[in-house]
Amino acid sequence: MAGFIDLSPMIRPGDQIIITEFGARLKNFRKARKLSLRGFAAIADMDFAQIDKMEKGETNPTLTTLLRLAEALQADPNELIRGLSALK
DSSP states (O other), X not given: OTTBOOOGGGOOTTHHHHXXXXXXXXXXXXXXXXXXXXXXXXXXXXXXXXXXXXXXXXOOBOHHHHHHHHHHHTOOHHHHHTTOGGGO
């Protein structure tokens, strides 16, 4: 899958909290823009299952994926990550 690297064995204990918080924030941004999951996936040129997994905190997006998501949401990438647990 493009945009995802399986880092499961490398995730530190606190990382899952950040990944889950990011997923919730991504979903909130999408819903605030009244986009369905499939509609958002089409705009981002990504598979909707990839985005669904991110929103559920099941995958850790790459930097390039973060940039693509922000562009599709017409948001600054910083808005998607500012204030996440480990980044405080």
